[in-house]
Amino acid sequence: MNLHFFELAYLSRLRSGLFYTLVTCTLLLSISCKEKKDTFKQKNSAGPTTVDVIIAKIERTTERVEVNGTVVANEFAELRPEVSGLLTFLDVPEGKTVQKGTVIARINSADLEAQANRSAVQLELAETTEQRIRKLLDINGINQADYDVAVNQVNTLKADILYTKALIAKTIVRAPFTGVIGLRKVSAGTFVTPNNVIATMQQLSNLRIDFTIPEVYQKYVVKGGIVDVSIDQTSEQMQTARIIATEPQVNQSTRNITVRALLNAGTTSPGSFVKVYLKSNQDKSSILIPANSIIPESKSKKVVVVKDGKASFVTIETGARQADNVEVTKGLSVGDSVVVSGVLFTRPDAPLKVRSVRSLKVSEE
Structure with a gap:
């Protein structure tokens, strides 16, 4: 009876423990769900995203094209x-x-020099023989054919010596x-x-810059024209180079044209990477926006425009690029409010709060 009593007591305690555990888990689950609901409500009840904008307007700029170039030595061998x-x-x-x-180097030419000496000795004997036969020919002591053979022997030996000297010259490497x-x-x-x-x-004086440009920019390349060159990417200082020649044929694979310019000043090493900037001779008017306001996608580019206090994502097409700004050729109209800060936090049709209207910084080309 006592054993049975203890078994019933143990089962009763076990059931009580399970009951308290179940109640505890239920309470924790309820609290977690409530916290998630509160967080969701807070997100939904959050205020509009604060952004800065610029007002799209027509800017007068000089079209400028940036391409990569390579420093080339004036002479290389x-x-x-x-x-x-x-x-x-x-x-x-x-x-x-x-x-x-x-003289930079010499190759062993002992055999060729010996051959030249041998031919020189033979030439000396052949010339002596030719002089003797000529005297006999003057007194009709020998026929013309024998004299011609002697003269031919002299000329052959002279040619052999010249040929051997040419071979010896090939064994000497000189600075070109x-x-x-x-x-x-x-x-x-x-x-x-x-x-x-x-x-x-390498000849380091009169360094040259080789660069390629798309064929659509061929109108900007004129022989004698001046281009800006950035030699040091960490410095804003520019050098100038004068265009001296262009490849007459467009590369059929890349549709690019190779251009060569003579660097007017500056010191660098052949093979160095440089940036070359081409600019047109005429100013044009276009809409410019900061490059960091553009959202790149796989097949398009977009910007965020504020319309009726909400974010509107607009697909645009771009043209020439400056240091910090990009030309917009399609998608924007004069007067549009383009978001320039807080772009990453905007969502389509989400409310926006304009903090300030910034001015576009247009670089002087």
């Missing part, structure tokens, strides 16, 4: 041997200026122009071929 052989002499003053014609020589790629005693680069040379 890879110093390679014309013939294969052993390097017996090498003088590459790395990073220094060398004069045109300076006055410029700065680069890093040495080989060492003396190396067997080299015409595929080996001994060093590179």
